[in-house]
Amino acid sequence: MEFKQQFDVIVVGGGHAGTEACLAAARMGCRTLLLTHSVDTLGQMSCNPAIGGIGKSHLVKEVDALGGAMARATDRAGIQFRVLNSRKGPAVRATRAQADRVLYRNAIREILERQENLFIFQQPVDDLLIENGVIAGAITQMGVIFRAPRVVLTTGTFLGGKLHIGMENSAGGRAGDPPSIALASLLREMPFRVERLKTGTPPRIDARSVDFTGLQEQWGDEPIPVMSFLGSAEEHPEQRCCWITHTNERTHDIIRAGLDRSPLFSGVIEGVGPRYCPSVEDKIHRFADKNSHQVFIEPEGLSTPELYPNGISTSLPFDVQIDLVHSIKGFENAHITRPGYAIEYDFFDPRDLQYSLETKALPGLYFAGQINGTTGYEEAAAQGLLAGLNAALAVKGEQPWCPRRDEAYIGVLVDDLITMGTIEPYRMFTSRAEHRLLLREDNADLRLTETGRALGLVGDARWRRFEAKREAIARETERLAATWIHPGSPEAKALEPRLTSPMSREYSLADLLKRPELEYGDIASLKGAPVDDEQAAQQVAIQAKYAGYIDRQQDEIERLRRHENTPLPTDLDYAQVDGLSNEVRQKLAEARPDTLARASRIPGVTAAAISLLLIYLKKRG
Numbered sequence: 188m189e190f191k192q193q194f195d196v197i198v199v200g201g202g203h204a205g206t207e208a209c210l211a212a213a214r215m216g217c218r219t220l221l222l223t224h225s226v227d228t229l230g231q232m233s234c235n236p237a238i239g240g241i242g243k244s245h246l247v248k249e250v251d252a253l254g255g256a257m258a259r260a261t262d263r264a265g266i267q268f269r270v271l272n273s274r275k276g277p278a279v280r281a282t283r284a285q286a287d288r289v290l291y292r293n294a295i296r297e298i299l300e301r302q303e304n305l306f307i308f309q310q311p312v313d314d315l316l317i318e319n320g321v322i323a324g325a326i327t328q329m330g331v332i333f334r335a336p337r338v339v340l341t342t343g344t345f346l347g348g349k350l351h352i353g354m355e356n357s358a359g360g361r362a363g364d365p366p367s368i369a370l371a372s373l374l375r376e377m378p379f380r381v382e383r384l385k386t387g388t389p390p391r392i393d394a395r396s397v398d399f400t401g402l403q404e405q406w407g408d409e410p411i412p413v414m415s416f417l418g419s420a421e422e423h424p425e426q427r428c429c430w431i432t433h434t435n436e437r438t439h440d441i442i443r444a445g446l447d448r449s450p451l452f453s454g455v456i457e458g459v460g461p462r463y464c465p466s467v468e469d470k471i472h473r474f475a476d477k478n479s480h481q482v483f484i485e486p487e488g489l490s491t492p493e494l495y496p497n498g499i500s501t502s503l504p505f506d507v508q509i510d511l512v513h514s515i516k517g518f519e520n521a522h523i524t525r526p527g528y529a530i531e532y533d534f535f536d537p538r539d540l541q542y543s544l545e546t547k548a549l550p551g552l553y554f555a556g557q558i559n560g561t562t563g564y565e566e567a568a569a570q571g572l573l574a575g576l577n578a579a580l581a582v583k584g585e586q587p588w589c590p591r592r593d594e595a596y597i598g599v600l601v602d603d604l605i606t607m608g609t610i611e612p613y614r615m616f617t618s619r620a621e622h623r624l625l626l627r628e629d630n631a632d633l634r635l636t637e638t639g640r641a642l643g644l645v646g647d648a649r650w651r652r653f654e655a656k657r658e659a660i661a662r663e664t665e666r667l668a669a670t671w672i673h674p675g676s677p678e679a680k681a682l683e684p685r686l687t688s689p690m691s692r693e694y695s696l697a698d699l700l701k702r703p704e705l706e707y708g709d710i711a712s713l714k715g716a717p718v719d720d721e722q723a724a725q726q727v728a729i730q731a732k733y734a735g736y737i738d739r740q741q742d743e744i745e746r747l748r749r750h751e752n753t754p755l756p757t758d759l760d761y762a763q764v765d766g767l768s769n770e771v772r773q774k775l776a777e778a779r780p781d782t783l784a785r786a787s788r789i790p791g792v793t794a795a796a797i798s799l800l801l802i803y804l805k806k807r808g
């Protein structure tokens with residue numbers, strides 16, 4: 188049967204990529220349909236109930252700056268908030284929230300159900316409608332044909348999903364959900380490069396069977412941070428404590444003794460797992476010299492006693508899981524509520540995509556999220572938003588948009604994926620961005636909200652708030668630069684005990700703020716009234732303190748842009764260029780690009796490598 192109404196954009200999958208994709212397209216005025224297995228699992232967190240963290244919060248805040256849902260839902264569902272790296276520089280500071288799984292799902296569902304232009308239908312998609320070599324819609328399991336000129340696939344770990352516990356395995360998209368088999372077979376027949384990856388999750392534990400005596404408590408930060416630029420701590424539900432325990436020699440002996448029945452080590456699992464989120468058996472094997480690993484005990488929510496023991500993800504047989512859990516301090520009598528497991532699934536080589544995340548082989552079809560070889564809710568959300576907005580732009584006949592590497596982590600993510608591809612689950616880190624001082628989590632709105640508004644992604648309320656903040660920053664920056672403190676004045680005397688060297692001359696408040704021993708709070712109210720917008724005050728302080736470094740990075744970006752057409756000698760010996768990795772040397776030597784711009788488009792040749800080439804060419808003269 189063919190559904191009567193036509194849509195502009197169809198999004199398949201209601202996970203983190205899918206929800207941001209359909210919301211973005213609908214916000215931009217497109218009639219959008221979300222097709223997903225179950226309305227009850229919209230926004231489901233398949234694994235760890237936490238959002239954000241290093242590199243990841245940067246993506247969440249960028250999605251937020253562009254009007255997305257993830258940060259707003261986190262503020263309504265977060266039961267513990269912390270700023271990681273708070274003592275380090277602002278580039279690597281990252282907000283992380285422990286979330287109540289049910290509250291998070293409810294918040295996402297509410298946002299989806301209130302979105303204008305968005306329609307939801309619960310049905311698996313088994314087939315794609317293709318007409319004259321371009322996408323024309325999607326066909327569900329019960330044969331309903333939905334038409335749209337743009338389709339975004341965000342099927343996560345579900346394509347050909349296979350769950351492993353010990354030597355037993357079964358088909359599934361994640362525990363409790365069916366896999367996508369028909370769609371996986373269809374995609375395998377198309378001209379996309381396909382591979383297998385794997386990921387895993389720990390057994391869950393009933394808090395009522397845990398002995399917390401002597402376990403290290405971990406509370407969130409005070410004042411409680413927020414995730415969204417529109418968020419406030421009043422929105423947060425009750426805040427909860429987490430705990431830390433450790434594996435020990437006995438745990439490791441139990442794991443080693445079970446390795447012969449591990450699907451990972453016996454070759455049953457072929458897919459590559461996430462390097463930075465390894466299973467506990469992987470950690471014991473790879474770091475054989477370590478006799479203990481940390482386990483963070485995180486509540487799954489406010490209304491359930493279930494705990495998520497972060498650090499013991501495993502696919503060992505269930506009897507081994509019971510023994511290894513019981514060997515850990517506090518878990519001696521722990522009751523496991525759900526076994527840990529690993530999942531293998533199909534992913535498609537992201538080098539077969541364009542910057543818009545549209546597939547090169549089938550016009551109108553987009554891929555976003557774990558289907559592209561990434562791991563993590565945040566990476567999925569960022570891609571979903573991008574694919575959704577580009578599908579909407581295409582419907583309107585406009586050019587695609589993707590932020591540059593120096594504009595956003597979303598740009599870094601997409602550029603890395605489509606130029607280099609990935610052979611293991613890709614996760615974001617601040618170290619992947621060469622211009623990280625510009626791409627801070629705190630200024631994501633200043634970098635992106637204006638573009639988001641122009642694209643039609645940012646609503647009036649967010650825009651008004653943003654404009655007020657931007658004006659407050661400008662006003663306060665001006666005031667600090669124009670307010671002077673004279674040596675010997677009462678203001679200077681009040682400041683004296685904090686200064687490491689005396690004030691020998693007149694200083695503006697802006698100059699004083701650059702001193703490492705002074706914070707915004709020390710100088711802002713010396714003369715005149717400080718800005719009462721906390722986010723604006725933070726920006727003024729960071730921009731003043733890091734002005735030198737920020738200017739230098741901006742110059743470097745300009746320089747790289749100016750030199751894009753710099754010729755590269757065809758006989759250049761790349762072995763002589765200091766700092767290049769062997770992989771990059773080999774790729775450049777093989778391709779022999781004639782300009783820096785061409786070199787930068789070779790998969791695997793990073794922006795950092797281009798900088799090194801520039802330095803070399805300059806030295807060579």
Ligand code: FAD
Pocket residue numbers: 199200201202203204205222223224225228229231232233234235310311312313341342343344345346360361362364366367370386387388461464528529530555556557558561562563564567
């Ligand atoms: P998903 O969140 O998987 O959502 C996919 C959606 O598509 C679902 O709603 C599904 O119902 C729907 N769908 C699928 N096929 C169809 C179809 N044919 N028709 C209609 N709807 C369909 N990430 C980490 O960062 N670290 C980890 O340690 C980690 N461990 C994990 C362990 C397990 C066991 C699993 C399952 C996932 C783990 N993840 C981990 C990955 C994390 O869950 C994903 O990165 C994230 O959920 C990806 O979001 P997504 O939107 O791409 O896909």
